[in-house]
Amino acid sequence: MTENERVPAERKRRRPTSSGVVLSADLIVDTARELIDTQGAQAFTVRKLGAALGADPSAVYRYFRNTEELLLALADRLIGESMVGFAPSGDWAADLRDFALRAYRSALRHPQIAAFSTVRVTGRPHEQHAVETGIGLLLQAGFDDAHAVRHYHALVDTALGHAALDAGVLRLAPAQRAADERAWQAEYGSLPAGEYPVLHRVRDHLPVMAGSAVESALDLLIAALRSAAPE
Template sequence: MSERVVPAAARQRRRPTKQGVVLSEELIVETAMRLIEEHGADALSVRRLGRALGADPSSLYRYFRHADDLMLAVADELIGRTLRAWRPTGDWRADLRDLGLRMHAGALAHPRAAVLSAHRVTGRTYEIQAVETILGILRGAGFPDAEAVRVYHAFVDQALAYGALDSANTALPRAARDAEADVWRATYARLPATSHPHIAATARHLVASMRGSSYPAALDLLLTAAEARLAPRRAGTRPVGD
């Protein structure tokens, strides 16, 4: 794509596409997300998108400057889908836990898009809303500004990293996923205690745990650590390490 994007007020296509659909930024992003899940990063070409939309590929330049501009819009839409499904309760820890789990689930629902976009900073509507919301939760809980940013940074990076990690695993063929998961039973669970005492002692737990994501446990550990940092401040003292 090029740099010929049309201002938002002038973007509306007056005539429907060959498939009888009126183009919009939302429709293009939705179609791009579907194609990414089917074809990976190669889906973000004007020719492929044009065919899927039944539109002249050049018409996409009215909405996005180039493929990376569209990728940022896809990344922002993933954030938006999480925010639209999430409702705060006023309990900062419960709210962040629910938000984190929804972010992770949203990545797994669109694994290829999540892998491609997890490292991006969009500067768009939903990302800005997410940053404002999470910082508001933390500041409202009593975290000082610098600490709120520290926890925000760890929380978001953890959710995005696990989303990309687990999405990459989900995107593998089913046979490959099953074969890798079976390594814990077929290899680790059979290692002798004489040479690998710690693995042998915990083998049954490894087999049970390693097949699934550790994100919920990691999220709880992060929130527990954040809560431990907050408690002394609420008591009027400084946390250890300050």
């Protein structure tokens, strides 16, 4: 029997596991998140998940047809968390900035998960609601249907692209991150003016390169959208 032929997800296990825990889809997603946060996505297996749940690994397939479905549910959970408390203010540009930063920050809270969640389409309710909201803000700004979708695409890819990049930095060893941060001041800041006149001129500003550019990128994009919005 293949994973896709297993018992459908809607059939629930009601008996407690050997550890006395009653399984649920939410519990499985929560436990998977904890495992990936601590061990990384590459080390994640359903066998480890079963052990953490105190259940036979096959019990997971009563709720999720395969590992792919579970990981997409986990990615969708992060999108849902990013939207908690989001309340449009009526200023579509400010709301878009908040919307995008929420997606970015939700991914950064789980950098190990961001390795896959930022590049997938979940097709699930939380993502559907987020896309509905984001495109709706651009329609509110007066853009036509085609431009609203194109601009939403640019916005969300900017936020999630930076999330993937910055999550990669967070997955580096602390010594690696520290060395990269020092390089902007030590190596780049001491380059000779004769050979590197531009870098020598801006040397005092180069340490900013060690941080995230997500807010600057979003501000530039949203300023462009403000300028392009129909009167």
